Amino acid sequence: MDMELEAMLRPPETPMEPYPPKVITLATGAKMVVRQVNRSAVPILLKAVRPTLDIPRDYYDVVGARLYAELLGWYRYRVRDEFCLIGQVNGYLTGIVNSRLYSPRTCISLHTLSLERGLRIGAHLFAAKMEYPLEYLGIEEVLITAESPIGFRRWMIEYGLEPREGQHELGGADYFGLTREIYFKSKDRLVAGERPVPPDLLEEAEAEIKLRDTGEIREKIVGAKEERR
Numbered sequence: 049m050d051m052e053l054e055a056m057l058r059p060p061e062t063p064m065e066p067y068p069p070k071v072i073t074l075a076t077g078a079k080m081v082v083r084q085v086n087r088s089a090v091p092i093l094l095k096a097v098r099p100t101l102d103i104p105r106d107y108y109d110v111v112g113a114r115l116y117a118e119l120l121g122w123y124r125y126r127v128r129d130e131f132c133l134i135g136q137v138n139g140y141l142t143g144i145v146n147s148r149l150y151s152p153r154t155c156i157s158l159h160t161l162s163l164e165r166g167l168r169i170g171a172h173l174f175a176a177k178m179e180y181p182l183e184y185l186g187i188e189e190v191l192i193t194a195e196s197p198i199g200f201r202r203w204m205i206e207y208g209l210e211p212r213e214g215q216h217e218l219g220g221a222d223y224f225g226l227t228r229e230i231y232f233k234s235k236d237r238l239v240a241g242e243r244p245v246p247p248d249l250l251e252e253a254e255a256e257i258k259l260r261d262t263g264e265i266r267e268k269i270v271g272a273k274e275e276r277r
């Protein structure tokens with residue numbers, strides 16, 4: 049590789065305080081560890097996202113494809129200041145969220161993908177990706193757009209986000225801002241979790257990101273809802 053040219057193609061990296069992991073007790077009583085991962089986790093995360101690429105239900109395909117590209121771009125040093133948090137129960141991956149810092153004041157929310165349904169896993173992970181920049185990185189506002197009706201209900205309506213003028217980086221629908229003020233007003237209601245994570249739980253999560261096989265991932269995303277129809 050021509051490292052001189054490569055150095056020009058790689059975006060600069062803003063140092064970020066690490067996100068302190070937390071544990072959330074889900075409605076089933078299961079303990080979900082929420083933690084930050086670095087680039088080395090990307091190949092396994094891509095494997096988890098791949099089965100969503102052909103699930104049109106609830107826009108999993110669109111969100112999965114975009115998340116896949118963003119994670120790969122981060123892995124190959126082509127996206128600036130991205131961060132990624134994951135949820136794990138008993139080591140198994142339950143969801144992925146990512147964002148990127150745009151400036152010392154502003155963070156761009158990218159994607160939220162829940163690999164299990166009906167437990168607000170996506171909502172909890174979204175809350176964590178707001179908590180990180182607003183509470184730990186000194187960011188004033190996170191910019192958010194939605195690609196799915198469930199996403200719109202979860203973010204714009206549940207948080208009461210403020211509409212903003214112009215376009216979001218994702219180039220989709222009108223976008224909204226989550227300011228520090230809105231975040232702290234919603235925090236008790238929407239941001240869950242305890243710290244520190246008990247050492248055995250954290251060790252289990254960090255030891256391995258376990259994945260269900262493709263059929264199981266699919267079943268967990270569409271199965272329960274399909275049966276209810």
Ligand SMILES: CC(C)(COP(=O)(O)OP(=O)(O)OC[C@H]1O[C@@H](n2cnc3c(N)ncnc32)[C@H](O)[C@@H]1OP(=O)(O)O)[C@@H](O)C(=O)NCCC(=O)NCCS
Pocket residue numbers: 106107108111159160161162163164165166167168169170171172193194195196198199200202268269270271272273274
């Ligand atoms: C948006 C998303 C992250 C929300 O995750 P979540 O908070 O865990 O919520 P779920 O998707 O499990 O459930 C959302 C609603 O649909 C219902 N639901 C949908 N599919 C379900 C299923 N298979 N089993 C049980 N409930 C289901 C839930 O009961 C819930 O209802 P509620 O809003 O009244 O609580 C998740 O739906 C997702 O990953 N969607 C695809 C990608 C996406 O749209 N991302 C956001 C882009 S803006």
